[in-house]
Amino acid sequence: MSEQDPFEPLRSVLERHGQLQSRSIPNAQGTWILMYYGDLADSKILQTQVIPPMQEKAPGGVSLETLIRHLPVDQQEKAGDIDQVVKRLISGWTLLLSRTERGGYLLNTALKIDRSATSPEVESQIMGPQVALTESLQTNISLIRQYLPDTRLRYASYQIGESTHTEVMLLYMEGVAPADEVSLMKDKLANVKFKGITDSSMLLEKIDDNPESLFPQMIASERPDRIVLNLIEGRMVILVDGSPFALLGPSRFFDFFKSAEDRYLRTNMALFLRLLRLAAIFISVFFTPLYVAALTYHYQLIPSNMLVPLAQSRSKVPFPPLMEALLLEFIIELLREAGARLPTKVGQTMGIVGGIVIGQAAVQAGFTSNILIIIVALAALSSFITPVYIMGAAIRILRFPMLLLAGAWGAVGIMTGVSFVLIHLLRVKTIGQSYLYPLYPLQFGKKQLKLPISRRSLSQDIYEEPAGDAR
Template identity: 65%
Template sequence: MPDQHNSISSSLYSALERHGQIKTISLPRMQGELVLIYFEELTDLKLIRRHITEPLQELLQSDLPLEALIHHIPLEQQGPVKQRSAIIEHLIAGWTYVYGIHEPDGYLFNTRKSIQRSPSKPEVESQIMGPQIAFTESLETNRALLRQYLPDPNLRFETFRIGEHTRTEVQLLYMEGKAREADVKLLKERLSKVNEDGITDTSMLLQSIDDDPRSLFPQMVPSERLDRVILNLTGGKLVVMMDGTPSALISPSPFFDFFKSAEDDYLRRNMAMFLRLLRTLAIFISVFFTPMYVAALTYHYQLIPSNMLVPLAQSRSKVPFPPLMEALLLEFIIELLREAGARLPTKVGQTMGIVGGIVIGQAAVQAGFTSNILIIIVALAALSSFITPVYLMGAAIRILRFPMLLLAGWLGAVGIMIGVSFLILHLLRLSTIGHSYMYPLYPMNLGMMKKSKRAWQKRTTQDIFEEPAGDRT
């Protein structure tokens, strides 16, 4: 245990020992010894030797006070430090504490060991055109990437610590002068109130800062792409980043932002509009195709064209289940295959998904559990759900199929309309950090809908959500 007359008390030293193996180095000098304390497994030992011990050893024989010696150390430092809690917190984070015998105060130096991977290609949001740079799990690296590709002095970083024990670092990013002050203030308040331990990813943080965490629909777009984050920052939106995760949260994010791919910005306008219309059509196919089949076969045979009745009757002649049970069985099998493929290694998962779908589908038809036509419809609906660029929204759309199926089997087309009505009411009630979730459909803004994607990017969030009433129709 160190001398009782130095700046660290015996109780503090005992507390440090309880946190793990600590290391001390004593350097003799004219006015007493200098002591370095750090956690060996958390610190960069080469950094300590090169920038702390070697410079200090060259100056120890001088009669300079500790405060003067500290200025010769070329590292990020905090000092003088007296609070026991601050010292322990920084030591656990990889810092080194330097104090002198008979000195009233000590100093902290950032010697944290950097354990991180280099930026690589996006894995979740892969695309052909545009920059192929994705964020990493290191917040420092992500911040450096943003500074490199967005060298604007108006870019602001607000830092928060969440979790009483984990103390995870979270940063709020925005462009001063473009982002709405009310949005920045609201998101600051929400981040400052988050005090849950164990939040290791922005998808978990999203559930604590959404306008309606109970909703099936996410209200912020997660993204791992550097270019997408930069485009949204320059457009006046806010970005939340967290240490330990490669994904950032973009807000405000209306409903239709979840169906925009980062690649749309690199395509011609007509091509991008076609792809967005295709994704919009895929939503309706995924949610309503199978329920419409169940409703038509159960209650509304008169809606089926006469030349399709015979093939449908022949296809279902050996099926012992009603259309609802048949559809639920196939949807359940599709979800099992999707979940199994996602949990297996990449190559094995892809093979299992393809082979499993073919084998199970063919066997189900031959055994009389389902019809060929329903297999085509369910496969098309499942394929359409994967077109959505944002995974969280795609998962929400897949889940919506099940209540729609139950309503279709219970009340037919009336049940589908009831489900659609509740869905529309729910979407109209949602908001994204105070803004309408269904903008520009609600409130209606045809002028904004006609704007090109370039014009949308050039306008700030304040311009979009605070237009004069005369500009809205």
């Protein structure tokens, strides 16, 4: 950088990255120069926090080091090599130089496009706080801090993405979260390699212990209250700048069937709802395969008073039970995906009307039976009871291999599929911990087996034992 004119050598490099703007402010010792990209820097910050203090100090001609102390900009850095300067400028920062001094300073004047906190849309509920995270990392941290003003809350910041340089923040409670789990997660985040990241869900496949597994190992949540309660219980939270969802971990299999609203209900009500969700898993995964297996291989399992109506409903169906079930399951998935991609009002109308019209037309045309439509609709409805969307999607996908196994080997095929799934779940780890805890490994205390659903686990009080003991 030239001593006489630090502006000219930088112009040829910086103008390749966008429309570079500069402003010169004369002072008693020379000229101060501000360099920034007009479409990235916030003009309000420049006009209120940067330029007025510089004009006040101009008659005295102070040094850059003295001037920088009088600028009320939160983030300031000393300018280093050209790569650092370019990265900061294309992120909205401003470079402050002087024609009579070497070096310069970078000021965070980035224009942030943000929205105010709104009610949760994905994790909506009746009871509890009605506020959700936003796309702003600082806003999300402020929301969490409002609920959790605890000095033990710690942060670890990372820059992820070769092109996006997205800020990722790891939050945990020191002395509450197990040190070995925190260390493992820090290593995972430090070694993540991405060309670009725009949402927290993109991190899941990179930091999961078993990325090839169908079952998720971390919960994505938009609710600050759920995040805070997980932090207090010794879990970790990952926030990504630009994403309105936080990742909670370690998350076990049974955690995906706990709703944030359960904590605001009476114990017996919450227990009933959790049992209902677990029953919905069985209905969603096994009802249609059991229908196919019974009609194909196990007629003796069908009650005698149901044989006549079942035979009448299938009298015009030209397909075997397996093809009939796969056809309906495929149509249900098409309707669900189409409804999710269309605008909200159009999607709801299309899902309801399309389901009724297609179902009624399929029965009248003889492509399927009334009984199977009821079974498939009940299985699809049960899959939506799961509070966490990604787990519900995994359960819906699991139906298809179960259907194929039921059509190939009947009840033996279903049990084979269950065995493989169970073995897989026993092998899955989440941040080094068992995915099926507390069912596996078995924990005996005071001659009692700790079950996944108990009065203690549903208590609204914070766990009394240290977080490391429960793991």
